[in-house]
Structure formats: structure tokens, C-alpha cells
Amino acid sequence: MLINKDKVNGRRVKVCPVITRAAGQGTELLVFQHPLAGIQLIKGTVEPDEGLFTATLRELREESGIENSEVLHYIGNWSPDGGEHEWHFIQCAITGNTTADLPDSWEHFCEDAGGHMFRFCWHPLQQPASDQWHPMFQEGLLFLRDRLQEAPKQEQ
Numbered sequence: 001m002l003i004n005k006d007k008v009n010g011r012r013v014k015v016c017p018v019i020t021r022a023a024g025q026g027t028e029l030l031v032f033q034h035p036l037a038g039i040q041l042i043k044g045t046v047e048p049d050e051g052l053f054t055a056t057l058r059e060l061r062e063e064s065g066i067e068n069s070e071v072l073h074y075i076g077n078w079s080p081d082g083g084e085h086e087w088h089f090i091q092c093a094i095t096g097n098t099t100a101d102l103p104d105s106w107e108h109f110c111e112d113a114g115g116h117m118f119r120f121c122w123h124p125l126q127q128p129a130s131d132q133w134h135p136m137f138q139e140g141l142l143f144l145r146d147r148l149q150e151a152p153k154q155e156q
Contacts, residue, residue, distance in 0.1 A: 012084060012085045012086065013045070013046040013085070013086050013088070014043050014044060014045055014046065014085060014086065014087045014088065015043070015044060015045075015046055015052055015056045015059055015087075015088050015090060016041050016042060016043045016087050016088065016089045016090065016140070016144075017042050017056045017057070017059055017060035017069070017090060017091060017092045018030075018041075018042075018089055018091045018092060018101065018144065018148075019042075019060070019069075019092055019093075019094070019099060019102075020091070020125070020148070021098075021099035021102070021122065022100075023122065023124065025124050025126075026124060026125060026126055027124075027125040027126075027148070028032075028100075028122035028124055028125065029041075029122065029123050029124075029125050029141075029144070030042065030064070030102075030120060030121075030122060031121060031122070031123045032063070032064070032118040032119060032120045032121070033118070033119040033121070033132075034092060034116060034117065034118060034134070035116050035117060035118075036116070037101070037134050038133055038134035038137070039123075039129070039132050039133040039134065039137065040133070040134050040137045041124050041137050041140055041141065041144070042059060042060060042063050042064060043059070043087065044058075044059030044062065044063060044112075045059075045139075046088075050105075052074075052088050052090065053071045053080060053090065056071060056088075056090040056092065057069055057070070057071065057092070060092060062110060062111070063108070063110050063112070063118060064108055064118070064120055065106075065108040066094065066102075068094055068095045068096050068097075069092045069093065069094055069095060070092065070093055070095050071091070071092055072091040072092060072093050073087075073089055073090070073091050074088070074090055074091075075089040075090060075091055075144070075148070076088075076089055076143075076147045077089070078140065078143045080136050080139060080140065082111060082148045085142065085146055089143075089144055089147065093129070103119060104121065104122060105119065105120060105121040105122075106119075106120050107119050107120070108120065123141075125144075125145055126145070129141050140146065
């Protein structure tokens with residue numbers, strides 16, 4: 001996949017690691033509550049000379065504390081602001097065990113932007129985003145929901 005180097009150098013290319021799990025009401029998506037900016041998807045910046053998959057695993061580790069993961073496949077890209085930024089959604093899996101082994105919720109201190117405690121939980125994929133979601137991530141959830149419904153089912 002070709003990535004615009006000017007956008008990478010300008011810190012406008014983002015990766016969104018996607019972790020899902022099967023649940024009683026269908027598929028659930030890993031999300032977190034930012035203490036200042038509402039409920040969000042995991043997302044971070046691709047550094048210069050870093051590939052999308054490497055950046056995805058790094059961001060997942062930095063933001064959630066999940067160390068044992070691997071990339072399954074590329075889901076797609078979306079631009080929340082008409083092309084200025086690119087968000088690349090990448091399906092990941094937990095290695096050595098399954099997402100069922102992850103807790104229903106946990107907290108992780110993320111060092112980004114001076115450091116914040118993020119509260120992780122699972123959001124039913126088909127459930128609309130509440131007003132507690134950051135508006136940009138509400139739109140990102142809609143994009144992701146559409147793409148995951150189109151994608152072939154992955155064993156979780």
C-alpha cells in the first residue's frame with residue numbers, strides 16, 4: 001500500500017488497531033474512555049519510516065497495554081476531514097490466547113500527550129455510539145461497522 005510520505009511526515013496518517021470478540025449479542029469492539037475526550041477507538045500516528053502494520057502493533061501496545069498481538073488483515077482507510085488525515089483500520093488478534101481471555105474492562109496508563117489513564121471496555125458493534133463518544137469516533141465507528149460487515153468472518 002502506498003502512503004503519502006508528506007502526510008506521514010506531517011503526522012496526518014493514523015492507524016486504528018481493531019480488536020473484536022464474539023459475544024452473546026454479536027461482535028464486540030475494543031474501545032476506551034479518554035478522560036478528557038470521550039469514548040474512542042484506538043488510534044495513533046504513523047511515524048516517519050514506519051510501516052502501517054508496525055505502527056498498528058506499536059499503537060495497540062502503547063495505548064492499551066496489549067503486548068501479544070499480530071496483524072490479521074487490512075480493513076480499509078477513511079478520511080474524517082475530507083482528505084487532510086488518513087485513518088487506516090487494521091484487524092489484529094491476540095497471540096498466545098484469544099480475545100475471550102481479555103478482561104471485560106481494564107485501565108491502562110498511556111504516556112501520550114503528557115499521560116492519561118484510559119479505561120478499556122467492549123462495545124457491541126451493532127450498538128449505536130452514545131453521546132459519550134467523541135464525534136469523530138462516532139463517524140469512525142460507522143465506517144468500521146460497515147467494513148466489518150462486508151469482510152469475511154474471522155475466527156476470534
